[in-house]
Structure formats: C-alpha cells, structure tokens
Amino acid sequence: MKFENTGIENQKADLERLDEVMEELGFIRAGQWDYERVTYDHKIEVLDAKEVYYLRVQGHAVEGDIGRHDAVIELLTPLLGKHYYPHGVEYGEGEQFPKAVLTRSQDLLTKLKTELDKIA
Incomplete structure (x- = not known):
C-alpha cells in the first residue's frame, strides 16, 4: 500500500x-x-494476530555517495507491507491492513x- 500525498515524497x-531522524x-x-x-523499515507487530507489517521509506541519492556518508537523499512515496513467512513482505494494493496498523503508520509519517x- 502506498501512502500518497504525505509531503515526504520528493523531500x-x-x-x-x-x-x-529515522x-x-x-x-x-x-x-x-x-x-x-x-531503505528504512519500521516493524509493526500485531501480537494477538501474530502478524508483522513493515512501514518502508525509500530514497535515492541526488548528490554525493551513500557509502561515503556525504549524500543528499530524495525520499520516495512510503509503503506499507505485510510479512508472510517464509516468502517475505507483500506491498500489493490487494492487501488488507488493520486500522491500528494504518493509524500507527500515518502517525509515524506525520512525525517524520x-x-x-x-x-530541510
């Protein structure tokens, strides 16, 4: 799931x-x-349902080099995905997310x- 119009993308x-900050x-x-x-990931666990979700924020260098720690990063649209053991994380639009996970994700993005x- 993409979190559009957060104000984070392109920052x-x-x-x-x-x-x-992250x-x-x-x-x-x-x-x-x-x-x-x-790529930055924030793990969100729903213990009673034994589910794990990841809020992901990615970016790319527009100046400098990440390996030298002198880069300027432009951020992309944040994603929310569900982890499926042992296959990995699915970010597809068909995924269903609990309201508490969506609220937590939105709160984190607002703070970010x-x-x-x-x-800036």
Whole structure:
C-alpha cells in the first residue's frame, strides 16, 4: 500500500541527519543501502494476530555517495507491507491492513514529516 500525498515524497535531506531522524522514530536502515539508494523499515507487530507489517521509506541519492556518508537523499512515496513467512513482505494494493496498523503508520509519517521540515 502506498501512502500518497504525505509531503515526504520528493523531500531532500542530508543522509547523516536523515539517519538520526529515522532512528529516533524507530526506522532501521541497517544493510539496506547501496551507493545510490537507501531503505528504512519500521516493524509493526500485531501480537494477538501474530502478524508483522513493515512501514518502508525509500530514497535515492541526488548528490554525493551513500557509502561515503556525504549524500543528499530524495525520499520516495512510503509503503506499507505485510510479512508472510517464509516468502517475505507483500506491498500489493490487494492487501488488507488493520486500522491500528494504518493509524500507527500515518502517525509515524506525520512525525517524520515534522522532523524533515525542521532539517530541510
């Protein structure tokens, strides 16, 4: 599922500051990068249903190099996906998401937008 019109897409930020903001909000980049692209994931677990969802924010370097930590990242449209063991995460439009997961995702994206506005 795509979260359109969040104000995050096309926003630009320095990689090091972006990493800090994302970490503060519980997004993990870990090894999900190459020299031109980054991916941040926020894991949302629904314990009673034993389901796992991922809110994903991706970006690409418009300046510099991610490996050298001197990049400026332009963010893409955030995605929400459901994890299916052992196959992976599905981001398809046909997926159904619990209201609590959608609300949590929207809250995180609102906080992210606020933080991005401070560093822009």
